[in-house]
Amino acid sequence: MKIIFLLLITFSCAAYAQEKVSDTVKTVNLKSIEVKASKAVFSIRHDTLVFDATAFKLSPNAAVGDLLKKLPGVVIDKDGNITVNGKTVNKIQVDGRNFFGDNKDAATRYLPADIIDKIEVAPTKTIAQQRSLSVKPPSEDVTINLTLKKNKNTGIIANLTAGAGTRNRYNADGMINSFQQPVRVSVMGAVSNVEGGSGSRIMMAGPGSGSSGLSTRQTGSINLNMGRASDLTYSYNGRTNTSEQQTTRLNLIPGNSFTSNSNDRTQNRSDQHQVYAGITYEKDTLTVWNFRPTFGIGKTNNASVSNEISTTAEGKVLNTLFSQMDTHGNTLSVGSDISFNKTSRNKKVNLNTSWRFGLNNKDEDQHNFNVISQQDSSNQYVHVRENDLNNNFTFNLSADIGKGFVAALDYTLDAIYNNQLRDVMNDSTLSGSSKSYSFAHAPSVQIAWKNDRMSIALNSGMRFTQQQNRLKDSVINIHQQQFSPNLQFNYNFSQSGHLSTGYAVSSSAPSAEQLSSVVDNSNPLFVKKGNPGLKSSFTQNIFSNVFYYNPANAISLNAMGNASFFRNQIVSDQYYDSIGRQTSTYQNVSGAWMFNVNANFSVRKQLNNWNISTSVSAGSGRTNNIGFVLRQKNVSVEWKSRGSIYCSIDFKKLFTLSPSYNIELNKTTYSLPGIDDISYTTKSVRLDWLLTPLKRIEISGDMNYTNHSRLPEVFICNSAAACKFFKKEQLVLKFSVNDIFNNNRNISRTTTATYIETKQVNALQRYMMISLQFFFGQMSGGRGVITRAIAL
Numbered sequence: 001m002k003i004i005f006l007l008l009i010t011f012s013c014a015a016y017a018q019e020k021v022s023d024t025v026k027t028v029n030l031k032s033i034e035v036k037a038s039k040a041v042f043s044i045r046h047d048t049l050v051f052d053a054t055a056f057k058l059s060p061n062a063a064v065g066d067l068l069k070k071l072p073g074v075v076i077d078k079d080g081n082i083t084v085n086g087k088t089v090n091k092i093q094v095d096g097r098n099f100f101g102d103n104k105d106a107a108t109r110y111l112p113a114d115i116i117d118k119i120e121v122a123p124t125k126t127i128a129q130q131r132s133l134s135v136k137p138p139s140e141d142v143t144i145n146l147t148l149k150k151n152k153n154t155g156i157i158a159n160l161t162a163g164a165g166t167r168n169r170y171n172a173d174g175m176i177n178s179f180q181q182p183v184r185v186s187v188m189g190a191v192s193n194v195e196g197g198s199g200s201r202i203m204m205a206g207p208g209s210g211s212s213g214l215s216t217r218q219t220g221s222i223n224l225n226m227g228r229a230s231d232l233t234y235s236y237n238g239r240t241n242t243s244e245q246q247t248t249r250l251n252l253i254p255g256n257s258f259t260s261n262s263n264d265r266t267q268n269r270s271d272q273h274q275v276y277a278g279i280t281y282e283k284d285t286l287t288v289w290n291f292r293p294t295f296g297i298g299k300t301n302n303a304s305v306s307n308e309i310s311t312t313a314e315g316k317v318l319n320t321l322f323s324q325m326d327t328h329g330n331t332l333s334v335g336s337d338i339s340f341n342k343t344s345r346n347k348k349v350n351l352n353t354s355w356r357f358g359l360n361n362k363d364e365d366q367h368n369f370n371v372i373s374q375q376d377s378s379n380q381y382v383h384v385r386e387n388d389l390n391n392n393f394t395f396n397l398s399a400d401i402g403k404g405f406v407a408a409l410d411y412t413l414d415a416i417y418n419n420q421l422r423d424v425m426n427d428s429t430l431s432g433s434s435k436s437y438s439f440a441h442a443p444s445v446q447i448a449w450k451n452d453r454m455s456i457a458l459n460s461g462m463r464f465t466q467q468q469n470r471l472k473d474s475v476i477n478i479h480q481q482q483f484s485p486n487l488q489f490n491y492n493f494s495q496s497g498h499l500s501t502g503y504a505v506s507s508s509a510p511s512a513e514q515l516s517s518v519v520d521n522s523n524p525l526f527v528k529k530g531n532p533g534l535k536s537s538f539t540q541n542i543f544s545n546v547f548y549y550n551p552a553n554a555i556s557l558n559a560m561g562n563a564s565f566f567r568n569q570i571v572s573d574q575y576y577d578s579i580g581r582q583t584s585t586y587q588n589v590s591g592a593w594m595f596n597v598n599a600n601f602s603v604r605k606q607l608n609n610w611n612i613s614t615s616v617s618a619g620s621g622r623t624n625n626i627g628f629v630l631r632q633k634n635v636s637v638e639w640k641s642r643g644s645i646y647c648s649i650d651f652k653k654l655f656t657l658s659p660s661y662n663i664e665l666n667k668t669t670y671s672l673p674g675i676d677d678i679s680y681t682t683k684s685v686r687l688d689w690l691l692t693p694l695k696r697i698e699i700s701g702d703m704n705y706t707n708h709s710r711l712p713e714v715f716i717c718n719s720a721a722a723c724k725f726f727k728k729e730q731l732v733l734k735f736s737v738n739d740i741f742n743n744n745r746n747i748s749r750t751t752t753a754t755y756i757e758t759k760q761v762n763a764l765q766r767y768m769m770i771s772l773q774f775f776f777g778q779m780s781g782g783r784g785v786i787t788r789a790i791a792l
Contacts, residue, residue, distance in 0.1 A: 041072065041554050041604060044496050049084075049549070051119040057611070057653055058113050059690075059698065060729045061775045063159075064146065065108035067116060069658075070648065072604040072613060073556045080105055082144075084121050085547070085558040086600050086617075090141040091124060095148050097184070098231050100223045101276050106188055107146060110159045110175035115779055118147040127288055128341050128352040133398035134408035135448040135457035135488055138500045138545065154179055155779035163734075163771025169194050171771065179779070182227035189220040194738075194764065213243030213266070213762055233276045241268045244762040251576070251755050252629055254674035258318055258580055262308035272298040290339040298331040300364075308525065310580040318580035321525050322371040329364030329384075348400040353393075360388040368522045373579075378524060381425040388512065389417040398446075408446040410461070415439050418512035422520065432518040434532070435470040438509045442484060452492075459486035463507055469532035471517050476532050482507060497548035504541050510534040510570055514586045524581070531586045540565045554604035563595035573628040574754050589626045589633070596621035611650040618643040627753030635671040636753040640664065658688040668751050678751060680709045696724040711747050711758070732773040742766040 042051040056070045068074050073085040082089035082104060092107040093099055100106035123139035160174035173190030193216040221235040243266045250259050274296040281289040304325050310318040339354035366382040391414070398408040416438040424430040444461025467478040488502040516530035543562040549555070568588040576582050598619035605612045620641040627634050646660040667679040684706045691699040701719030720736035746763040750756070 041551070042549075043551050044549060048120050048122040051121070053113065053116040053119055057650065059653060059692065060114070060724070061732070062113045063109055064111045064113050064116060067113035068108060068119070068144075070611075070613065070650075071119065072554050073558075073600070073602045073615065075615070075646070076108075080108070082108070084142055084144075085556055085602070086560065086598065087140060087142045089121075089144055091143045093143060093145045095153065096145055097225050097228065098278060099225070100186065100188065100221060100235075101233050103221070103235075106175065106186070106221070106223075110188065111146070111177075112157060112159070112775065112777065115148050115152040115157070115777075116146050117149040120145040120147065126339070127290060128339060128354065128396065131288075131341055131343055131350050132352060132396055132408075133348075133350050133400055133406050134396065134410075134446050135406065135450060135455045135490070137488055137502055137504070137543075138490070148179075151781040152779040154181060154781065155777070157779060158776040159773070160776075161771055161773045163769050165194075165767050165769030167767040169767045169769055171769070184223075184225040186223045186225075187221070188223075191218050192216070194767075194769070213241050213245075214764055215239055215241045228280060229282075230279045231277070235272075235274050235276075237270075237272045237274075239268075239270055242266070242762075243268075246760045247757060248759075249755050249757040251580075251582070252634070252670065252672075252675045252753075253576065254629065254632070254672045256312075257675065258310055258312050260308060260310040260580070262306055264304060264306040266302065266304040268303075269301045270298060271300075272296065286343045286345065288341045290337070290341075292337040294333070294335045296331070296333040300327065300329045300331070302327040310525075319373050319525060321373075321523075323523060324369045325522060326367045327364060329362060331363075332359075332361040334359045350396075350398050352396045356390075356392040358388070358390045360386075360390075362386045366522065370524050372524055376524075378521075380427070380430075380522070382522070383421075383423045383425075385419075385421045386512065387417075387419045391415040404449050404451050406446070406448040406450065406457075408448070410444045410446065410459075411441070413439075413441045414509075416509060418515070420512060420516050420518055422518040430519060430521060432472060434515070434517045434530075436512060436515045436532070437468045437470075438465070438536075439467075440465040440507070440509065440536070444484065444486075446486075450490075454492070455488070455490045457486075457488045459484075459488075461485075465507065465509070465536050467509070467536070469515055469517075471532060478533070478535055480536055482538055494548075496551060497546075499544075499546050501544040502542075504543075505538065506541065507536050507538045508570075509536045510586070514570055527581070527583045529583070529585050534570060534586060535568045535588050537569050537588070538567045540567075556602045557600070559597075559599040561595070561597040564593060566590065566592040569626070571625075571627055572754065573631070575628070575630050587628060592624055592626045594621065594623040609652045611648075613648040615646045616644070625753045629672060629675075629754055632672060634675070634753050637669045638751070639667045654692055656688075656690040660686045662686075666751070670753070678756060680749070682709070683707045696729060698722040698724070708747075708749065711749060712745065714745055714747070715741065715743055717741055728775075730775045732775075734771045734773065736769050736771070737766070738764065738769070739766045 041055050042049055044050070051071050053067060056067060058066055058070075065076060068082065069076055071084075075083050089104065091098075091102060092104045094107065094111070121142050121144055124141040124143045125139060129136060156176070156178050158174065158176040162172045164170050171190075171192040171194050173192060175186060175188040177186045178184065193214070216239070218238040219236060221233065223231065223233045225231040243264070245264045245266070247262045247264070248259060250257055275294065277293050279291040283289070302325070304323075306321070306323040308321040308323070310320075312318060335356070335358035337354065337356045339352065342351045343349070362385065364384040366380070366384065368378070368380040368382065371377045393413040395411040396408065398406060401407050418436045419433075420435075421433045422431060440463060442461055442463040444459050446457055446459045448455060448457035450456070461484045463482045463484050465478075465480040465482075469476040482505065484505045486502070486504045488500070490498065490500045492498045514530050514534055515532055517532050518529070520528040541562060541564045543560070545560040546558070548557040567590045569590065569592050570586055571589050572584055573587045574582055574584045596619065598617065600615065600617040602613070602615040621639075623638045625636045625638065627636065642662070642664040644660065644662040646658070648656065648658045650656045662684045664682045666681070667677070669677040684704065686702065686704045688702040689700065693699065699719070699721050701717065703715075703717045705713070705715045707713045717740045718736070718738050719740060720734055722732050722734040725731040725733070742765050744763045744765045746761045747758070749758050
């Protein structure tokens with residue numbers, strides 16, 4: 001046995017062998033043996049998924065977004081939203097540091113994938129959540145941390161694009177980064193009248209894109225990061241949007257439904273300046289202060305013209321409306337988040353307190369001109385002012401009381417103040433003001449038990465709510481109290497799988513708009529007013545989630561379900577007069593509920609030079625909504641079932657094909673007689689491709705076919721060809737065609753308890769563009785790099 005063991009060691013470790021012939025020693029060189037082992041795509045460290053970025057083959061100068069698309073379980077939709085195994089990515093960090101705040105595009109579109117070593121995906125947690133000993137529900141959001149390669153974490157990198165095309169299309173955008181230790185500076189900007197940018201292989205069109213019309217934008221941001229302790233971001237966003245919209249709305253009235261058709265043209269201009277800062281002070285390893293101030297100012301200018309006609313089912317004209325509105329306004333927002341966290345030396349007691357406040361002011365001048373049925377007219381000059389002040393204070397004290405048991409005390413206080421003024425010149429009957437105040441506090445206690453694999457927690461508390469709404473001649477006071485239990489159970493059935501389930505009660509106070517008693521008749525055929533007597537709504541929620549990973553086979557499975565039951569839910573109450581004029585307000589109702597179940601399975605396989613990723617998901621749900629039609633309660637029951645399959649096939653660096661198929665079934669029934677039920681099906685097929693027929697040539701594109709059973713079908717195709725120059729392919733010349741067959745039509749359909757609406761908005765159709773993209777990078781190794789994700 002010992003001889004065999006020694007022989008195995010000798011065979012595996014020796015690079016040569018000696019053969020003894022008689023008394024002569026002869027050296028014989030053996031052929032080298034090459035052992036190939038597939039690199040683990042990802043691993044699991046506690047609650048963090050760690051992907052090896054170097055295991056994925058990418059073209060030179062590919063962006064981080066291109067890398068993320070290849071990760072198992074990661075989906076990036078056409079709007080840039082990112083999910084990982086069904087959970088939303090709400091933040092992207094670089095080497096554990098914040099990067100342009102919550103702007104995920106900054107990293108995915110502009111940073112090169114070549115500098116990334118590891119991609120860490122972890123539940124989004126604040127410092128308080130990381131250090132607290134109490135048991136909390138699993139986070140619904142995740143944070144991605146991009147760990148830079150040690151030999152490429154210091155230097156300067158840039159990604160710049162400029163392009164021009166037919167139909168007066170243009171685009172110029174880019175980012176320049178100076179990654180030094182510890183200070184990092186990043187500058188980003190864009191001037192464009194097309195969607196997309198340097199991160200998009202083409203200026204992509206698609207069903208539903210351009211949902212708000214055609215836009216031109218001017219943006220600029222600068223991020224200064226001084227290590228883990230502090231960062232500062234300034235951003236400017238200027239946008240002009242022109243929208244031409246045709247709307248057909250079937251207003252649901254038992255036995256007497258009528259249709260409104262409108263044509264609207266709107267032009268909006270907004271200019272927003274915002275400053276974010278994050279400051280962290282660690283007195284020692286046990287004491288942390290966080291300070292996050294924000295400041296923003298904005299200016300808006302809107303102009304719209306609308307023509308509308310309402311007719312009965314028999315074709316009789318109920319009314320017509322010509323409306324013209326001009327609005328000029330200013331906004332101001334100031335806020336801050338201050339938190340303190342302290343852990344005892346034995347790490348068995350943790351204290352966390354936080355105070356968040358926000359001040360928002362809006363000052364607006366409106367000019368509204370309306371003509372009803374070519375007879376009655378109104379010409380209003382209106383001044384609107386609204387002030388909001390929100391305060392939130394939290395206190396959490398948690399302690400390890402021994403033998404796996406944890407005790408915690410929580411206290412939350414919310415105070416909301418709102419002041420509204422609507423002054424209609426020369427018309428005191430339509431002028432008015434309102435003040436509302438909401439004060440809620442919720443003490444609770446938690447007893448929990450946990451070990452390395454399992455935790456169970458029971459919370460018990462009360463929520464006390466006091467509302468005061470001051471009207472012109474009266475005051476309305478509302479007092480509510482609600483028992484708020486919370487039960488949580490978490491179980492790690494393996495290193496790479498866990499189960500979580502629970503029950504929780506939450507509440508939501510009415511918004512200022514919902515409480516306001518001031519009548520808004522800017523549109524005389526659609527009069528809006530609030531209800532000062534509204535109560536806070538309460539929701540009971542039951543949830544469950546199963547999560548499993550198999551790193552060896554690159555398999556992931558995620559299944560989740562939840563059900564919610566509503567009391568005092570705030571819903572719209574709409575009613576009409578004899579000529580179809582609508583008045584909308586709000587009511588509290590109880591009895592609505594909903595449930596959803598979803599499952600996702602993904603797998604990635606590597607076969608020689610082939611890489612195949614597949615993801616299959618399915619879900620179903622039912623929602624029982626309660627609304628009002630002509631002051632009658634109308635229960636709408638909506639069923640939704642959906643399924644999708646996505647596949648990505650890579651062969652060396654020659655091509656990538658990504659086909660996908662989605663289907664959604666919808667059915668809605670109504671309780672009131674005389675309102676027809678509705679059902680429809682939506683199917684979509686999409687194919688994305690990236691071909692590299694020659695070393696420096698790249699052909700990309702996508703085809704998208706959408707079929708809605710009650711809307712015209714849409715087929716859209718985009719394509720682009722690119723040629724790369726210079727030794728490191730830093731310069732890219734690209735020719736792209738958007739919407740080759742000129743079919744882009746932005747049509748959508750909305751079904752509610754009170755109406756069914758079909759809307760078509762102008763969309764960007766076929767155009768061609770030539771662009772130049774330049775990459776510059778001079779990165780080397782540095783020291784003192786933070787490699788773990790942090791929370792502020």
